[in-house]
Amino acid sequence: MENARLSGWQMITLTFTFVCATTFLMLPGKLMEDAKQYSWIVCVWSFLYGLVLAGFWLYLSKLYPGKSLVQIAIQVLGKWAGGLIAILYILYFIQIASWVTRNLSDFMHNNLMPRTPLSIFNVVMLLVCAYAVVKGIESIAMVSELVTPYIIVAFWIPFTVMLKDWDLRTFHVPFDFHLWTTVLHTKYALAFPFMETIMFMMLFPFVKSRLKTAFFLGISSAGVVLSICVYMTIGILGVDRGSHLIYPVYTIFREMQFSGFLEHLEAILSINILLLLCLKLSLLFYCAVLGLCQLFKIERRDIVAFPLVWIISAYSLLFANVIENIEWIENYLFSYYMLFALIVPTILIIGSWLQTLYKIQRRDKPA
Structure with a gap:
């Protein structure tokens, strides 16, 4: 494993950028379609759910300090069963990386360079x-x-300029709020992006101090920022218009003006999106490569990383368009992520308890 050290602050920034990346791009419009003016509340309970998951994964990591998710699976379940689980997680990271790649290429193709192939x-x-x-x-x-x-400043300073167009009446849409129905219709917001943060279990061994605080702060700060962003988007665009846009935040930046001569501020948002998504993609890519290197005892990352470029690129083209991608997220994402975020970690924790109980019994057994 790479001999690296991450500070608590670096862990906060990595978690923050990972959670914010595709979420700002893909989530607000779909949430406004399903939860109307209450979509910002969905963001609040989603990141609270993400904090509960974070505590769950930190507990599993504490049982095996200094080990990544792949190494924990092998130690708990053995070489073959644990190796199979490790391969599933590596494929999971590759799959998410392909979706992030497609999200970014769709955004660039649809809004900036339509003649360039994906x-x-x-x-x-x-x-x-x-x-x-x-x-x-x-x-x-x-x-x-x-x-x-830079991302925080370049996003929020122009965004606050549009507060002059913010209207409280956009929250008075005649839409009844039914908690359980809303939860069922927006369960994808629990999965995307917070169930994806199990990826950070691959990076926990690199953080030498304040891991818990950094991980919780990264998730909570991103969740709060996302909730505020959705709240402001509702007030600026309105529920009806915002729910019919694929990229409502991008539309806000495209339409804002500081003065008569300063226009097209969507270029700032495009740079932010490019930076955020490349960072998220790099993290997923790194965890997939790290998992393969740990599983198959490979010393050099380059002989794994560059062939994966073609695999991820090909996989990202499976969706016909961005609408098909959004429909898959709505219908299947939560159920699919449950396996990796909850079911397998629960099995690993139970397996750890059984191993500990077995060792205690053997130690106490008379000779």
Whole structure:
């Protein structure tokens, strides 16, 4: 395993950028369609759910300090069963990486460069991320540490300019709020992005201090920022209009004006999206490569990273378009993520308890 060290602050920025990346791009419009003016409340209970999951994974990690998720699976379940679980998690990271790749290439193709084929975006971004993976997690963390303040400032200062168009009457849409029905219709918000953060169990061994505080702060700060963003988007665009847009936040930036000559501020948001999604993609890519290296005892990351570029790029083209992607998220994502975020970690914790009980029984057994 790479001999790297991450500080608590780096863990916060990595978690923050990971949670925010595709969420700002894909989630607000769909939430406004399903939960109307209450979609910001869905964001609140989603990140609270994410904090509960974070505590669950931190407990599992505490049982096996210094070990990644792949190593824990092998130690608990053995070489063959644990190896199978490890392969499933590696495929899980590759799958999410392919979806992130497709989200970014769809955004670039639909809004900025419509004549450029999706495969060109995929390969260029993945080659950059593969280079970051080869350089190591410390390099990715330093980039995250550097760009996070810029992303926050460049997003929120222009966004607050649009408060002049914010209207409280947009929250008075005649829509009855039924808690359980809303939870069922928006359960994908629990999975995306908070169930994806189990990926950080691959990085826990690198954090030498304040791991719990950093992980909780990263998730909670991203959740609060997302809730505020959705709340402001409802007030600016309105529920009816916002729910019919694929990228409502991008529309806000495209329409805002500081003055008569300062326009097209969506370029700022495009840069932010590019930075955030490349960081998230680099993290997923790195965890997939790290898992393969740990499972098969491979010393060099480059011989794993660059072939994965073509696999992830090809996998990202399975969806016909962004609408099909959103429909899959709505209908199947929560159930699919449950296996990796809850069911398998529960099995690993129970297996750890059984191992401990067996050792105690053997120790207490008379000779």
